[in-house]
Amino acid sequence: MAKLSIRGVRKSYGQVDILKGIDIELNDGEFLVLLGPSGCGKSTLLNIVAGLTDLSAGEVRIDERVVNDVHPKDRDIAMVFQSYALYPNMSVAKNMEFGLEMRGIARPAREAAVAKAARLLQIEHLLGRKPGELSGGQRQRVAIGRALVREPKVFLFDEPLSNLDAKLRIEMRTEIKKLHQRLGTTIVYVTHDQVEAMTLASRIAIMRNGLVQQLATPAEIYNRPANMYVAAFVGAPAMNFLRGRIAQQEGRLGVTAEVRSGGGGTPRFLPLHDPAPQIGQWVGRDIVLGIRPEAISIAGTVDSTFPATEIDAEIDVIEPTGADTLAYFTMGGTSAVARVRPQDVAAAGGTTRFALDLSRSCLFDPQTEARLN
Structure with missing residues (x-):
């Protein structure tokens, strides 16, 4: 050696x-x-x-x-x-x-x-x-x-x-x-x-x-x-990215972002769980929210330690892979994918409520692309 x-x-x-x-x-x-x-x-x-x-x-x-x-x-x-x-x-x-x-x-x-x-x-x-x-x-x-x-x-x-x-x-x-x-x-x-x-x-x-x-x-x-x-x-499928802005509501830090499939709606406030102290310095500034496909589930199907943030989206494509199923949808005008259990999703084309576990998310600087948290 x-x-x-x-x-x-x-x-x-x-x-x-x-x-x-x-x-x-x-x-x-x-x-x-x-x-x-x-x-x-x-x-x-x-x-x-x-x-x-x-x-x-x-x-x-x-x-x-x-x-x-x-x-x-x-x-x-x-x-x-x-x-x-x-x-x-x-x-x-x-x-x-x-x-x-x-x-x-x-x-x-x-x-x-x-x-x-x-x-x-x-x-x-x-x-x-x-x-x-x-x-x-x-x-x-x-x-x-x-x-x-x-x-x-x-x-x-x-x-x-x-x-x-x-x-x-x-x-x-x-x-x-x-x-x-x-x-x-x-x-x-x-x-x-x-x-x-x-x-x-x-x-x-x-x-x-x-x-x-x-x-x-x-x-x-x-x-x-x-x-x-x-x-x-690293990751197959790759991490999902959503552009937004750091905001503060009722003493909580979060990301305001457009999450509607078609876009054009009022930005949603997505609360962050135990954000790093330096994130407070980014209030009012643009960021990129990253979330892995396995941190997105069909609402009500997975127990989470933290309250999940729920969004409605229409599933575009379903890819069965055996043990898991990949559900592709649009989130805020951007293509996204969730890794879900096969029994939790039946077909494409319907509006589905997804649950985002933001305790497992990453925040990135849109200019340097470096992770912030």
């Missing part, structure tokens, strides 16, 4: 800035996921840690050792690629031990390392096969096994599950999580899949345009997003 420090890392190609100053401190045994859309710089950052791409400024440290100018093979890292990168003419066992052979490790030690990794990954029965005889999930296990035998200080994963079908992705995700729990190894994992990030990570770095938007635990990122970008990116 090892600590990993990424300090002030920048990468530019000519006048184009890909990474604009990344600072991440990773403790021994942490599982960090770099999450973001294509082009945000996450794979570039991973390649810089691996030594496959030179940085323009900053430094990378592994166990307090600066590795900026250290060759990839001497960094004591192992990388698992999206494309498996297996040698087609070699058996599974040979693929797994090839790196050790190149490092001059004796045959008995190589065979013992391969046997140990194969047991962990449950691929002992595949050791004599060639990659072409394996399924995608089996090939990914072999690629992980080839990294495991190295016993590196840091594991790097570059979107390793993106080539697998949905069922295999879930299975391999579980295997990777089990592996991390058994070994306690430091891992940096790149993905654009928020479900992978939320289920695997001990911390997530949300990236956008070469910058880290938020670095926190999955729970904190989901419940207390740093800004509107993070709130919209």
Whole structure:
């Protein structure tokens, strides 16, 4: 295991800035996921840690050792690629031990390392096969096994599950999580899949345009997003946003906003539950109210610790997803979605009373998009 420090890392190609100053401190045994859309710089950052791409400024440290100018093979890292990168003419066992052979490790030690990794990954029965005889999930296990035998200080994963079908992705995700729990190894994992990030990570770095938007635990990122970008990116469906203004009525702080489906009505006062002290400074100022789909229910169907704020809206579309149903409606001229129980909503087209649990809401500055509470 090892600590990993990424300090002030920048990468530019000519006048184009890909990474604009990344600072991440990773403790021994942490599982960090770099999450973001294509082009945000996450794979570039991973390649810089691996030594496959030179940085323009900053430094990378592994166990307090600066590795900026250290060759990839001497960094004591192992990388698992999206494309498996297996040698087609070699058996599974040979693929797994090839790196050790190149490092001059004796045959008995190589065979013992391969046997140990194969047991962990449950691929002992595949050791004599060639990659072409394996399924995608089996090939990914072999690629992980080839990294495991190295016993590196840091594991790097570059979107390793993106080539697998949905069922295999879930299975391999579980295997990777089990592996991390058994070994306690430091891992940096790149993905654009928020479900992978939320289920695997001990911390997530949300990236956008070469910058880290938020670095926190999955729970904190989901419940207390740093800004509107993070709130919209993490969560399926995304957080609902409603524009309004902070107001005070009868000594209570709340948000006045237009909630009618068609718009044009008198703004409603939506009382906030235990708002942060600084929200009082925003009275009379515009804000954005954010609320997750699961904090919106059909009125009268869910018990809430706090009194819910009820609104009437016409359901536009219903999407059954099995355990839940997504009900899409319009709130104040903006499309919104509620995650409700299947038995609570029957069909689209009717006016329905929704209950908003504002104790679970977020408030954002419409100018900076930063969270206020």
